[in-house]
Amino acid sequence: MTDKSQIHLLDDPTSLKSWLKNNGQPAFRAGQVQKWLMEGRAEDFEAMTNLPAALRNELAENFAIWTSTIAKHTVADDGTEKLLVALADGGRIECVLLRDGDRRTICISSQVGCAMGCVFCASGLDGVDRNLTTGEIIEQMLKLQRLLPADERLSHIVVMGMGEPLANVDNLMAALETASDSDGLGISPRRITISTVGLPTAMDKLTRSNPRYHLAVSLHAPNDRLRNQLVPVNNKIGIDKILAAADRYFDMSGRRLTFEYVLLGGINDSIEHARELAGKLKGRPALLNVIPYNPVVGLPYSTPSQGVIRAFREELEKANITIKFRKRKGDKINAACGQLRRSTPPAISIELPTSKSQPASD
Template identity: 55%
Template sequence: MKRALLDATAEELTAWMTGRGHPSYRARQVVRWVFDHRAESFDRMSDLPRGLRSELDTEWTVFETEIAHHHVSPDGTDKLLLRCRDGKTIECVLMAEADRRTVCISTQVGCGMGCVFCASGLKGVERNLSTGEILEQVLRLRNLLPPDDRLTNLVVMGMGESLANLDRLIPALDRLCSPEGLNFGQRRVTISTVGLPEKMRKLAELDRQYHLAVSLHAPTPRLRDELVPINAKVGLDAVMQAADAYFHRTGRQVTFEYVLLADLNDRPEDAEALGALLSGRKAHVNLIPYNPVAGLPYRRPSAEAVRRFERIVSGRGVSVSVRKTKGREIDAACGQLRRRLQADAGPEPGAVALIGQP
């Protein structure tokens, strides 16, 4: 099997070059072609000798996934379903609005956190993505843009629990933020987590400037245990303390994501409890009206319920916004497109269906 170029370190690629009698600088040329010139094959790398291109093509592959589906919504949102070498599929999204070009990427095949309303975790977690598979999502989405256009923001909010794959995610982000990568500013990167306190503290200790978003979804331990089952193991207090520690270590305001579910966590008393929990903290709340998933019983709240919730939380002195919905026509919420296409085509190779799930 060919080696994945994006999984190789600069040192590994340089050693491969020199071991075959090629100058070490050829490794940098190859990387520049992929990151700067959007090359998706070695044949395009015109300043490399033809013989070297042939050698590379024999042993390496630029991209190891293939595009299984590419959907574009009327609002211009692009969603890719990528098929990995083992047949597993992952999702990533490109959202364009005004002068912003934001990509949303996945870190795992599936998710093991079990949030009851989420399509990503309905089959559990199957495996972590490699560093190369994480990088590849960003590059494939970037390559959809016109040649003179560039990405402005990166959010790690797709399939999977980001911090559960921290050891592969951070090398990918560091490479994207380096001058040899896409030269992304760290402050333009947001990492989302359901709230794994030890991993949140580990991320803080890395002294990066990545923005942290905690998927809260409930303001009380009892309700969060119901909606986010992992909370019963880690505890809401521990999550909040780790979020505070992240802010104090990095100086970066923490965002708390809150998916609004009709008549479940969108009530006035829930808003009051959320406001009380975050009052006095340097934090921002991102309210997300639920994007319905076929087969699940949860509903999107009314526009008035969303406005009421926002008014109550902001009335407690907490910064709050409502996320604008994009890409609903193409199942842009993480896990939805993958789940729908699996239902049409049958299970992926090696996938195990959960008993009782539609």
């Protein structure tokens, strides 16, 4: 944990380089420190045994590696692990490690709470407190990587835990640079998915800056009338503007888009909804990722029946929409889509990427 005079090392990788220079230390020490951290082999400077002891002491005085602690660690029978992370200011967030064959996917949070107000989601129940810092986002990645045995590495990242990632686009982009850098975690940008409710201005910023990541847009409704009710932020935006921004991202990145659709029993799961959705997506190089709702304690929504899910799927397949239904993982430890809370959670479940990189909630 930090004291006020310490610099959070993970928040600004350049700070260590400047400090080394100003203190007459060779620049290669920064690379050594980075390697210890990214390979998950050192908990503190003391453990970095290829650094001189005096330097280790000085670094420990001036820099904090960790600003958060693990408040709770939950493991499910299917190998899914969830961390409740306590931030330095008392905020709580969650992040998840999912195992699926050779894949080691993590789902991370981008904000404390969420301001988007999706009616079926636990994460936004209490609004948003603040954005996570770049360092706090990277800490989630490193804490989850440290759960793996020495011969395993993280393979995929989905940014779809608590918060709207594109409402914190600058800090997130800096953290993903470290995730994808060969001197960082070395995860290919193609295996990193940013899941958004659809904020066109931030989507365009992403398009202009670095369209290397996979983008998943959560629609949840095929028309503005219904989406305004389910995703209140839509009142100020509208589906067509979001689709246009998604198209611009595709034009620049060449990465096939994913559209997410949480299927809510009796709300957005009819044949008419499927037809309307097909009309919106037709002709777009996109995957539709459908997530049967994970019930949240205290919210009045339900999972559709198997028959309704099948009929919804068949209608979209008839229209030649590429569609995938997400596998459920982590339900038993409440680690699924749209159910993370910023306080100690009653129930969460995280939906896991299947083939490409499918996020849970955004």
